Amino acid sequence: MAKFRGTIRHSALEGGHFQLVADDGTTYEVEGSDAILRRDGARVEIDGSVDRAALSLAMTGPRLKVKSVKTA
Numbered sequence: 001m002a003k004f005r006g007t008i009r010h011s012a013l014e015g016g017h018f019q020l021v022a023d024d025g026t027t028y029e030v031e032g033s034d035a036i037l038r039r040d041g042a043r044v045e046i047d048g049s050v051d052r053a054a055l056s057l058a059m060t061g062p063r064l065k066v067k068s069v070k071t072a
Contacts, residue, residue, distance in 0.1 A: 001047050004028070004064060005072055010040040011060055019060050020046065029056055032066030043072040 006022035008030070018037055020028045028050065030037050036044055047068045054063040 001049060001067055004046045004048065006044065008037060008039055008042040008044055013060065017056075017060070020044070020064055027061040028064035029060055029062070030064050030066055032069065034066065034069050036069050036071060037066060044069050045072045 004020060004022055006020045009019050009021050011017055011019055018030050018040075020030050022028065030046075031051075031054075032048075036042055046064065046066050048064050048066045051063045051065055056063060
């Protein structure tokens with residue numbers, strides 16, 4: 001499990017999805033059910049793992065499987 005810190009952003013691409021724009025500039029598609037992950041502009045710290053093998057229509061970066069999230 002790794003820690004990721006950044007800002008949640010909504011993308012309208014391919015029907016809409018949420019992504020994490022990490023502080024280092026990397027963009028991840030977030031996968032999780034916490035309401036914080038659906039708040040555009042929220043600053044968060046996420047514990048999770050990157051699934052580079054997952055397929056998605058979003059095409060905005062690798063999928064980040066969220067184990068836990070808190071506001072930063």
